Amino acid sequence: MNRRIAVAALIIAICGLNGCANKSPAAPMASVVPAASIAKTDAAPAFAPPSEKKIPDGPLGDVIRRGRDIFIDTPARAKAYVGNGLSCSNCHLDAGRLAKSAPLWGAYGMYPQYRKKTGEVNTFGERLQGCFLYSMNGKAPALDSAELVALETYAWWMSQGAPVGVKLAGAGYPKLADPALKIDYSRGQTVYEKNCALCHGSDGQGQQVAGRNVFPPLWGPQSFNWGAGMHQVGNAAGFIKANMPLSRGGTLNDRDAWDVAMFMDAHERPQDPRFTGNVADTRHKFHDTPDSLYGVSINGHLLGEPTAQKSAYR
Amino acid sequence: MISTARVIGMGMVAIVALLVMVQARASDADSIVHQGNGKGAPPCLACHGANGEGQAASGNPRLAGLDAAYLRKQLEDFTNSSRTSPVMQSTASALTADERNALAVYYSKLPIPSSSTVPPTDQDAGGELATRGHWSQQIPGCVQCHGPAGTGVGANFPPLAGQPAIYIEAQLKAWQHGTRHNDPLQLMQHLSASLSEQDIHDVASWFAAQSAVAKGATP
Numbered sequence: 368m369n370r371r372i373a374v375a376a377l378i379i380a381i382c383g384l385n386g387c388a389n390k391s392p393a394a395p396m397a398s399v400v401p402a403a404s405i406a407k408t409d410a411a412p413a414f415a416p417p418s419e420k421k422i423p424d425g426p427l428g429d430v431i432r433r434g435r436d437i438f439i440d441t442p443a444r445a446k447a448y449v450g451n452g453l454s455c456s457n458c459h460l461d462a463g464r465l466a467k468s469a470p471l472w473g474a475y476g477m478y479p480q481y482r483k484k485t486g487e488v489n490t491f492g493e494r495l496q497g498c499f500l501y502s503m504n505g506k507a508p509a510l511d512s513a514e515l516v517a518l519e520t521y522a523w524w525m526s527q528g529a530p531v532g533v534k535l536a537g538a539g540y541p542k543l544a545d546p547a548l549k550i551d552y553s554r555g556q557t558v559y560e561k562n563c564a565l566c567h568g569s570d571g572q573g574q575q576v577a578g579r580n581v582f583p584p585l586w587g588p589q590s591f592n593w594g595a596g597m598h599q600v601g602n603a604a605g606f607i608k609a610n611m612p613l614s615r616g617g618t619l620n621d622r623d624a625w626d627v628a629m630f631m632d633a634h635e636r637p638q639d640p641r642f643t644g645n646v647a648d649t650r651h652k653f654h655d656t657p658d659s660l661y662g663v664s665i666n667g668h669l670l671g672e673p674t675a676q677k678s679a680y681r
Numbered sequence: 682m683i684s685t686a687r688v689i690g691m692g693m694v695a696i697v698a699l700l701v702m703v704q705a706r707a708s709d710a711d712s713i714v715h716q717g718n719g720k721g722a723p724p725c726l727a728c729h730g731a732n733g734e735g736q737a738a739s740g741n742p743r744l745a746g747l748d749a750a751y752l753r754k755q756l757e758d759f760t761n762s763s764r765t766s767p768v769m770q771s772t773a774s775a776l777t778a779d780e781r782n783a784l785a786v787y788y789s790k791l792p793i794p795s796s797s798t799v800p801p802t803d804q805d806a807g808g809e810l811a812t813r814g815h816w817s818q819q820i821p822g823c824v825q826c827h828g829p830a831g832t833g834v835g836a837n838f839p840p841l842a843g844q845p846a847i848y849i850e851a852q853l854k855a856w857q858h859g860t861r862h863n864d865p866l867q868l869m870q871h872l873s874a875s876l877s878e879q880d881i882h883d884v885a886s887w888f889a890a891q892s893a894v895a896k897g898a899t900p
Binding site: 612 | 825
């Protein structure tokens, strides 16, 4: 601890002398570690990704830009691997740069990682494959495919100067405190009508112009599937609290965020690709947590049941 | 017992009456546009152009092809002062609710003028704010709500493409000053507050130079 304080003091001193000029050898560190936060507490260090204008020219820059373009317009640029109308940037805002919306710079340095979901150590590339399979309701591109290489290169570029294996402030989605009151579907519906329907529609199907999403669907056949991270109520509540309504993130209270997340995740969506043929069995294997409503009966409808699935899409 | 034939007959009469009413309303709108309503509402074309195309030089907005529900809401907002403009407040208040509705429908059906005549300026800064936003200030790209190239989305998100730059600037400032506060979820009031004078100028001239006709292009 003392040693850390000393490092922090040193950084302050260097910044004071140099004005944190780029040529200073300590500069990359300084941009990663705000002296104040580390001196006071063990809080996670902050990080700011480089400006997009700094993407280099030349072949490396071309691949970085390609990765960015896939990230913000996935259905058009990685068509073969996408089964819905979503783009990565619908859930990782500002092209994957925004803190508290699971930014790429918060993820890149945390892989390889053991993941409970797969029961294995996964590389960053394998993590991206999962996004295509579940969030995009599509197919996983091969690890050496041009698409995956471009996305990985974009994430690497954005993370330059970030420490490896250190959880940064603003990484992932915020974890809200457990709901103080029982999560309530009909309260969630009221919150939805008031704060979300304007853009995502009362039917949750978003709004499209010329066949493309302007406002993405939150459930139904064109949304993320039952295996995606956003179907877990805790992830959704954290994302919504920090980022929705668009441009008014942080205005909902925790209770509203929990209730509306539950309301959203209590609607039908495409089947989990790991479906074993039986809803109860699939729930038992992959969704055995109160965080998932898969295989739970809501308003007389068993969520995830294939025969009921189609008729429930609305 | 009323006979089936009579019921059908009454139904027919009702339908014909309805058709006549709709007809009357459309021609009402047409005459108000050209001559005013004789009760204080001036002819709209004097300021909004013969085809609802607006007047760039005076900053009068285009109405042609805007969503009917959006136009109706704006006319109502002028009457309840959640949106202020001396000329439009007095105009909208001189119209009946039926007339406002008929005018909204009338303008929504006019064809969108095909192209903008304004030369593009400030492409870089304005275009970046419009398409990518200033997320450090919680400002998404304008097109994320106003649709690809600002051509508008549904009843709640009006088009910005091809609107006069003077008009766009004036609206952003009206939100900053609170003289327009009719926006759902206070979306525009909130994000306008963080825009600088320069941002407003850049983004307004960028949208003014975009074609008002949706291309179905990438956002």
